[in-house]
Amino acid sequence: MPPKAELKSYLTLDELRTRYRRARDTSEARRWQLIHLVAQDWTIKQAAQAVDLNYDYAKEIIRRYNQNGPEALKNRSQKRQISPRSLLTAEQQRELKCALQSPAPDGGKWSGPKVAKWIAEKTGRSHVWPQRGWDYLKRLSQSKE
Numbered sequence: 001m002p003p004k005a006e007l008k009s010y011l012t013l014d015e016l017r018t019r020y021r022r023a024r025d026t027s028e029a030r031r032w033q034l035i036h037l038v039a040q041d042w043t044i045k046q047a048a049q050a051v052d053l054n055y056d057y058a059k060e061i062i063r064r065y066n067q068n069g070p071e072a073l074k075n076r077s078q079k080r081q082i083s084p085r086s087l088l089t090a091e092q093q094r095e096l097k098c099a100l101q102s103p104a105p106d107g108g109k110w111s112g113p114k115v116a117k118w119i120a121e122k123t124g125r126s127h128v129w130p131q132r133g134w135d136y137l138k139r140l141s142q143s144k145e
Helices: 013-022 026-039 044-050 055-073 090-099 112-123 130-142
Strands: none
Touching (some): 026 044, 044 055, 090 112, 112 130
């Protein structure tokens, strides 16, 4: 079993969860969730896969967090670019946004895992991580277009 990462205890688990759920920037939210998972004794590799980050980049995030605390996780980029790793085309995003206006296929509320399943079915992927579903749910639920 790989060694567990050491995290400095700047914040409690509840505070970490609150930070990743309230982050408006998806990159920042992903970094917070990575820290939250590692704080729950996930390996860096497992946590990086769960939030769809490169392993080396995940190690860098952990290192910066340990050195500089919560400020290290803020998104410092000045330009917001559309990710080249977007799972959905613009048309599929519009389709998902329309689908989110109705109840989920099971009749309940939409959630990250439900959106991830919808994305997997539309794109033909065998698996989409629930975090990616949550990212789309959060972004498309907040947009006013």
